Amino acid sequence: MNLNGLLDTNGGRNPFEYLLGALSTCTSIIVSYAAKEQDFEYSGLDFSADATLDPRGFRAIEDVTTYFQMVKINVTVKTNENDDQLRKLKETVEKRCPIFNY
Template sequence: MGVRHVKATNAAGTRTKIQVRDFDAAYTDEPASLGGTNSAPSPLETVLIALVGCDGVIINGVAKAMSFDYSGVDFACESQIDVRGPKGVPGIRPYFESGKLDITVYSNEPDERFRKLCKNVEFRCPVMNLFAAAKVDMTVTWTQKPAADYNGNVD
């Protein structure tokens, strides 16, 4: 079983300093419009970051297992939340109501193999499955474009 460790501190404000393994500290904050200092992504934005990051890792693993050749992936993700939920309004859940995830895979693989990759990623991705378990109404759209069209840079 994989164990993850995170330590954090919050000085009675909206900004939280987070330490994971031996990486530089990460931070979360809220936008100024919600009483924060807008110095870092919000905690819910980091959930979306986790979703696209996890999908990237799982796509890579599934592609290797399938010998699926691809040159890169682009993601666009958004979510909707009823802001009354985190304020404690009864009957309103304090997390995402819905979300939209667009995944563009740059590959020249046949459509049948592309669909198999998509199905396996959706089955295996831990964060995507957390959204499903929370009954977040997620719309996931997969698109395939030619491998030569990828121009992303992760550095």
């Protein structure tokens, strides 16, 4: 995560990291529901999430947003399903995940 100096030095998590964790969790739940509905079998999911934020927005620099400029989530699905089925699952999850669409 590139938070440009906003990370705590005490080693604890910050709200931005919790938000990315919530995105991964929500995505995982939607995958579970969508896979069941589509008879899509999988044995595991691995997540990584990254984001870029410009902290100048918190210092009231004009025309700098206070929210993430970029959020990227990578999901690795352990499955024997074909590429078309995986694509369909991905499209369904992207449409239905409320945090992904926020």
